[in-house]
Amino acid sequence: MNEEFQDHQIRDIIRINYKYTMGGQSKFFLELMKHKKLLGTKCTKCGKTWMPPRINCSDCYAPANWVELKQTGTIEVSTIVWYTTSAFIKAIPYGVGFIKLDGAETALLQGIFSENLVPSKIKKGKKVKAVFNKEREGKMTDFFFVPEDEYENWISKPEYEGGN
Ligand SMILES: [Zn+2]
Numbered sequence: 001m002n003e004e005f006q007d008h009q010i011r012d013i014i015r016i017n018y019k020y021t022m023g024g025q026s027k028f029f030l031e032l033m034k035h036k037k038l039l040g041t042k043c044t045k046c047g048k049t050w051m052p053p054r055i056n057c058s059d060c061y062a063p064a065n066w067v068e069l070k071q072t073g074t075i076e077v078s079t080i081v082w083y084t085t086s087a088f089i090k091a092i093p094y095g096v097g098f099i100k101l102d103g104a105e106t107a108l109l110q111g112i113f114s115e116n117l118v119p120s121k122i123k124k125g126k127k128v129k130a131v132f133n134k135e136r137e138g139k140m141t142d143f144f145f146v147p148e149d150e151y152e153n154w155i156s157k158p159e160y161e162g163g164n
Contacts, residue, residue, distance in 0.1 A: 022138075024055040027066060033138035036163040038130060040069045040104050051104035071130040071163045072148070073101040078112060078122045087141075095122040099145055111144040113154070121147055131160050 022029050031037040040051035045062030049069075057064050078097030081088070088094070095112035112122045113131075122128075128145035131154045136142040143163075146154045155162040 025053060028053050029138040032132075032142050033136040036132045036136075036143075036161075038069050038071055038101060038143075038163070039066050040101070041065060042067045048106075049104050050106050051101050051108050052106075067103075069104055070102040073099040073104070073108075073128055073130075073145070075112070075122060075124055075126045075128060076100050076107045077124055080117060080119065080122075093117055097122060097145075099128060110140070113144050113146055115150055115153065130163050131155055132163055134159055134161050 028039050031039050038051070039053060040049050041053040041055065041064035042049045043057035043060060043062055043064045046057060046060045048057060048059055049067060050057070050064060051069055053066070054064055056062065076098040078095050080093050080095055082093050084092055091111075091113070095114060095117060096109065097112050098107035098109055099112070100107040112128060114121050127148040129148050129151045130143050131146050131151065132143045133141075151162070154160055
């Protein structure tokens, strides 16, 4: 390093307010927020049902129509999270996994919470059910999945509720 160079640093904070659009997938987030519905899409040509929803089929590129899916599903693959960003730090440890909702042919990456979080509780093939925050903002964090046998416990908590 050049001996004449002296680095002077000032600690500061940059705060950025911004908004972004969900574009063609806005309907998914609005129905989630307002009506606790989980909408996928069904291809008008090949009939494949997508969750997360695709406005156009990712296989054949034909337009897809909105369809309401069941709020139960099966874990395809999962893991337990021990390190995360500040947004989720209070929740660790928690599960995440790809969930195939009943009626969908693709899987959704989403949080899986359990009151007794051990790998066997969230392993492949286990049935899960969606639980919704009472205060929803139209974000993916408005809902999460729980093992089916814990569903009634979760929706009895004051901050959560069951779906449709
Ligand atoms: Zn298709």
